[in-house]
Amino acid sequence: MDKQAILRQVAQVEEQMGELYKELGGLKERIVELLEENTRLLMENQHLKELQEENEESVASCPQEEKKTNQKQLDKKGKGYNNLAQLYEEGFHICNVHYGRIRSEGDCLFCIAFLNKSTKEY
Ligand SMILES: [Zn+2]
Structure with a gap:
């Protein structure tokens, strides 16, 4: 058995593992x-959708339809809120401070404040 050859081989594997690591x-x-970019895009997409829907509805609405429209908007905002809450649950920041980044240190006070503020609005 060539002991030097075995040692050389082990050293080589060790080096390869270092590279792989x-x-x-x-x-x-x-x-x-x-993942963070994807989350930011999801949030921006949702925001743009809400703006577009608000725009379309304010163009289309007439007085007797207004009540219905308001309810529809509330439903949509509620859905938007749920999407944000879900992103937060999945471990991403939804606050302006760390927008779209992965939460690595448990709960974020900015995110929670943002969610609480959104609950009051809807
Ligand atoms: Zn946050």
Whole structure:
């Protein structure tokens, strides 16, 4: 048995594992970036949808329809609120301070304040 050859092989595998470990770290960072970007896009998309719907309804509404429209808007805002609450539950910031980033340290007071404020509005 060539002991030197075995040692060389172990050293080689160790080096390869180090490289793989570095690569894995890079991939993990990239995944976090993509998840955060995705969350920001979801939030922006939802915000734009709400603006568009408000716009369409204010153009279309006449006085007797107004009550219905208001109820519809409340329903939609409630849905928007649920989407935000769900994103928060999934572990993302929905506050303006850390907008769309992954929550790595438990609850965020800014997010909770934002959710509480939104509950009062709807
Ligand atoms: Zn937050």
